[in-house]
Amino acid sequence: MPNSVRVLQISLRRRVMDRFMTALAALTVLLVLLPLGAIFAYLLYRGFGSISWAFLTQIPKPVGEAGGGMANGIVGTVLILGIASVMGVPLGIGAGIYLSEYGQNRFGDLVRFVADVMNGVPSIVIGIVAYGLVVLRQKHFSAIAGGVALAIMMVPTITRTTEQMLLLVPHALREAAYGLGVPRWRTTLSITLRTATSGVVTGIMLAFARVAGETAPLLFTAFGNQFWNLHANQPTAALSLQIFNYAISPFDEWHRQAWAGALVLIVLIVAAVSAVRIAVSRGTLAGVR
Amino acid sequence: MGVEIKVEKINAWYGKTQALFDIDLDVLANHATALIGPSGCGKSTFIRCLNRMHETLPGARVTGRVQIGDLDIYKGTSATQLRRRVGMVFQKPNPFPSMSIYDNVAAGLKLNGFSNRKQTDEIVETALKSSALWDEVKDSLHKQSGASLSGGQQQRLCIARALAVQPEVLLMDEPCSALDPISTGKVEELIFQLKSKYTIVIVTHNMQQAGRVAEFTGFFLLGRMIEFDKTERIFTNPSDKRTEDYVTGRFG
Amino acid sequence: MSNQAVPHPSFGGPEPDSVAREQVKTAANPLLGFSGGEGADTAFRFAMLACAVGVVALLGLIVYQLVTGSQLSWHTFGWKFFGSSDWNPVEDQFGAFPFIYGTLVSSFLALAIAVPLAVGVAVFITEMCPGWLKGPLSFTTELLAAIPSVIYGLWAIFVMVPLLRIWVQPFLARTLGWTGFFSGPPYGIGMLAAGIILAIMIIPIISSISREVLTVVPQNQREAALALGATRWEMIRIGVLRNARAGIVGAIILGLGRALGETMAVTMVIGNRPEIAKSLFAPGYTMASVLANEFSEATGDVYLSALIEIGLALFFVTIVVNAMARLLVWSVTRGLPARSNA
Numbered sequence: 108m109p110n111s112v113r114v115l116q117i118s119l120r121r122r123v124m125d126r127f128m129t130a131l132a133a134l135t136v137l138l139v140l141l142p143l144g145a146i147f148a149y150l151l152y153r154g155f156g157s158i159s160w161a162f163l164t165q166i167p168k169p170v171g172e173a174g175g176g177m178a179n180g181i182v183g184t185v186l187i188l189g190i191a192s193v194m195g196v197p198l199g200i201g202a203g204i205y206l207s208e209y210g211q212n213r214f215g216d217l218v219r220f221v222a223d224v225m226n227g228v229p230s231i232v233i234g235i236v237a238y239g240l241v242v243l244r245q246k247h248f249s250a251i252a253g254g255v256a257l258a259i260m261m262v263p264t265i266t267r268t269t270e271q272m273l274l275l276v277p278h279a280l281r282e283a284a285y286g287l288g289v290p291r292w293r294t295t296l297s298i299t300l301r302t303a304t305s306g307v308v309t310g311i312m313l314a315f316a317r318v319a320g321e322t323a324p325l326l327f328t329a330f331g332n333q334f335w336n337l338h339a340n341q342p343t344a345a346l347s348l349q350i351f352n353y354a355i356s357p358f359d360e361w362h363r364q365a366w367a368g369a370l371v372l373i374v375l376i377v378a379a380v381s382a383v384r385i386a387v388s389r390g391t392l393a394g395v396r
Numbered sequence: 397m398g399v400e401i402k403v404e405k406i407n408a409w410y411g412k413t414q415a416l417f418d419i420d421l422d423v424l425a426n427h428a429t430a431l432i433g434p435s436g437c438g439k440s441t442f443i444r445c446l447n448r449m450h451e452t453l454p455g456a457r458v459t460g461r462v463q464i465g466d467l468d469i470y471k472g473t474s475a476t477q478l479r480r481r482v483g484m485v486f487q488k489p490n491p492f493p494s495m496s497i498y499d500n501v502a503a504g505l506k507l508n509g510f511s512n513r514k515q516t517d518e519i520v521e522t523a524l525k526s527s528a529l530w531d532e533v534k535d536s537l538h539k540q541s542g543a544s545l546s547g548g549q550q551q552r553l554c555i556a557r558a559l560a561v562q563p564e565v566l567l568m569d570e571p572c573s574a575l576d577p578i579s580t581g582k583v584e585e586l587i588f589q590l591k592s593k594y595t596i597v598i599v600t601h602n603m604q605q606a607g608r609v610a611e612f613t614g615f616f617l618l619g620r621m622i623e624f625d626k627t628e629r630i631f632t633n634p635s636d637k638r639t640e641d642y643v644t645g646r647f648g
Numbered sequence: 649m650s651n652q653a654v655p656h657p658s659f660g661g662p663e664p665d666s667v668a669r670e671q672v673k674t675a676a677n678p679l680l681g682f683s684g685g686e687g688a689d690t691a692f693r694f695a696m697l698a699c700a701v702g703v704v705a706l707l708g709l710i711v712y713q714l715v716t717g718s719q720l721s722w723h724t725f726g727w728k729f730f731g732s733s734d735w736n737p738v739e740d741q742f743g744a745f746p747f748i749y750g751t752l753v754s755s756f757l758a759l760a761i762a763v764p765l766a767v768g769v770a771v772f773i774t775e776m777c778p779g780w781l782k783g784p785l786s787f788t789t790e791l792l793a794a795i796p797s798v799i800y801g802l803w804a805i806f807v808m809v810p811l812l813r814i815w816v817q818p819f820l821a822r823t824l825g826w827t828g829f830f831s832g833p834p835y836g837i838g839m840l841a842a843g844i845i846l847a848i849m850i851i852p853i854i855s856s857i858s859r860e861v862l863t864v865v866p867q868n869q870r871e872a873a874l875a876l877g878a879t880r881w882e883m884i885r886i887g888v889l890r891n892a893r894a895g896i897v898g899a900i901i902l903g904l905g906r907a908l909g910e911t912m913a914v915t916m917v918i919g920n921r922p923e924i925a926k927s928l929f930a931p932g933y934t935m936a937s938v939l940a941n942e943f944s945e946a947t948g949d950v951y952l953s954a955l956i957e958i959g960l961a962l963f964f965v966t967i968v969v970n971a972m973a974r975l976l977v978w979s980v981t982r983g984l985p986a987r988s989n990a
């Protein structure tokens with residue numbers, strides 16, 4: 108049957124339906140992009156309108172006084188994230204190495220499943236766990252408790268991406284190293300992991316970006332603080348907590364500060380992620396053993 | 397200096413399937429010995445039993461005795477220490493992509509904990525000269541990644557990398573099958589020179605290549621070694637009918 | 649390519665040239681006396697195993713903390729806890745029903761809004777849009793997933809809620825008010841606002857996993873449909889969507905899991921009142937929000953324990969939902985990249 112005949116057989120109704128569904132799908136894309144555009148536009152507009160040097164360098168002023176900033180929150184966020192990374196990154200990478208290098212067995216499948224399922228545990232529940240583990244024992248809120256909560260959230264993502272990245276490294280490279288008499292552990296660290304560095308780091312950054320803006324698990328772990336605090340063992344301010352508290356407050360001045368804080372938070376996340384990505388592509392971290 | 401290899405009754409398995417049956421073989425020191433045979437007959441499996449690489453695959457198993465120099469490799473010898481004395485070159489060039497040319501050659505030393513900078517420099521230079529790559533790369537040792545070289549250069553880099561740990565034996569599993577004719581010629585010439593210092597076992601399914609580089613040749617078929625003799629004899633006057641069929645191109 | 653074609657001068661073995669011979673120096677193996685590293689291998693293996701066990705242990709720890717923490721409440725109220733609507737910290741009376749109700753209603757409302765949009769986006773990106781647009785579009789939709797929850801909440805409070813109050817709710821009340829779902833004073837804040845912001849937040853995960861599933865539908869399924877003379881939409885409906893059904897359902901359930909546990913944005917717009925109302929304009933409360941609002945202020949032991957029990961329930965539901973979704977998605981995309989052996 109010639110092609111032209113077949114085209115003619117497609118009835119008008121069916122052709123209209125085809126066009127209609129295509130248009131409908133395109134419309135859904137527009138509808139989804141709309142809030143994204145609105146959020147970013149408004150964030151930039153309000154954020155840049157409210158940010159100032161004082162905001163970046165001062166701590167909050169008491170209610171009613173103009174000025175002040177979230178410098179303590181910025182530092183606190185960095186502190187908490189640092190603690191979380193120190194605990195979560197090695198554990199996640201180690202488990203990822205186990206899965207890719209030794210984990211072709213039942214236990215490996217269990218670990219994979221647990222990691223995937225843990226990824227879906229609500230962050231507020233993780234907060235309760237960190238509260239029970241750290242705050243209840245120490246009898247006070249602290250950056251460490253917040254760090255523990257965020258670390259628990261980072262581990263599953265890092266584990267799974269590390270595994271996947273290591274599995275992408277050709278087996279031939281491992282064999283090349285074995286053939287030189289290099290022990291297996293050294294091969295794993297200096298050949299396999301090193302070859303996969305940029306992928307593994309991407310996974311870490313994914314996990315990092317995901318927890319950097321987390322608020323719920325910090326509510327009753329890091330708790331927040333109106334003043335400077337650099338002790339990991341004390342209640343600590345965090346940008347996300349401060350944004351939340353200011354957003355639900357009745358004061359216009361605080362609303363402005365919440366927007367400025369949101370802008371800083373987004374910029375911090377983007378900056379951290381891009382900095383590490385650039386460092387990896389430049390090879391600065393390629394020598395990490 | 398090269399050492400001799402004595403193989404007695406090697407049997408090897410992948411899971412439940414047996415890939416090698418009762419292989420016996422004596423390899424003379426400082427000579428090149430070629431292993432030929434149709435694809436899938438067990439050449440790679442056999443050569444990987446000589447540096448205990450076979451057992452790194454999940455479910456793989458070996459029985460029998462292999463004596464390399466003074467080492468009884470399946471008895472009381474550590475696999476890693478053995479592999480430092482038995483270098484291996486693979487079918488597909490596999491330089492470490494995240495390392496420079498220099499680091500590739502020095503990898504065996506560095507990753508095994510050898511840290512003398514000056515000595516390493518010397519060894520790297522010697523190894524690259526031995527593998528006839530020095531002149532082509534000496535200006536970009538640290539600048540260029542091992543993976544950026546051409547296929548033939550990569551294979552010579554892999555040879556240099558194997559030589560840098562100063563092995564006594566060099567195992568080569570079809571080292572030229574991924575290379576163009578010119579590079580093949582270079583590597584063959586190299587093998588020819590290297591055998592004065594190393595014992596070489598080379599797998600090839602190219603009979604001319606066996607003829608060009610090896611004094612002795614073994615013919616494998618279906619996991620067994622059918623015949624082993626001087627290369628010349630294997631090609632001109634084999635004693636087994638199956639060998640004759642193979643070298644005259646009647647099958648395989 | 650055949651190597652046999654190369655004539656080689658050294659056939660038969662002329663003397664190797666003496667310069668090269670000179671270069672092949674003999675040296676003692678520099679690594680003689682270096683350890684073979686067997687002990688380190690075992691130690692390393694156990695260290696990595698310990699990390700993997702650690703991941704499983706983390707889940708165990710979560711369960712342990714939640715179960716022990718909620719014991720008191722469980723013994724005090726039993727099953728009644730989940731059916732009672734009485735939440736009265738002053739008299740130590742706790743019932744979680746309004747929170748469970750609010751969580752379910754807001755999440756399913758979010759699904760009702762998000763699913764058509766997310767699946768539409770996934771279909772458009774994988775099947776309809778020109779190649780050059782695929783990358784930017786998927787990147788942009790995934791950008792939505794990178795925005796912190798608290799920033800969604802901030803935007804919802806100051807932009808979305810006023811829009812709802814001034815435009816959307818009066819319109820809905822006029823047109824659909826008779827159903828009873830859209831009646832009452834238009835505060836802006838309430839269940840509807842929570843559902844909408846949740847929908848925006850779960851669209852990226854549903855659409856990105858649906859996309860993953862759609863791309864693994866074998867090409868021949870598409871070609872078979874086209875060969876029958878199907879239009880593109882018919883091809884998508886018959887050849888693609890039908891084959892990807894299980895995976896898309898998995899993606900949707902995964903989105904549901906996200907919505908059930910989402911905390912900050914919801915807390916900021918839902919109104920936080922433990923009431924059960926038919927109208928979506930009315931304020932509500934979710935399990936996650938009550939934890940966010942009351943956990944650090946919970947004074948009594950029973951109060952704290954009741955909150956932890958809510959956490960346990962939330963955990964349990966999300967685990968079940970996620971496990972189900974994972975199995976569905978795995979059944980379609982099956983497996984990891986296979987390891988290549990020599």
Ligand SMILES: Nc1ncnc2c1ncn2[C@@H]1O[C@H](COP(=O)(O)OP(=O)(O)O)[C@@H](O)[C@H]1O
Nearest residue numbers: 410415434435436437438439440441442453989
């Ligand atoms: N990793 C493996 N797993 C299972 N069987 C294998 C594996 N590698 C090789 N074999 C089998 O062992 C036999 C010998 O293979 P091999 O030694 O690679 O042959 P050759 O190198 O001579 O072509 C073949 O039948 C092959 O199918």
Ligand SMILES: [Mg+2]
Nearest residue numbers: 439440441569
């Ligand atoms: Mg082979």
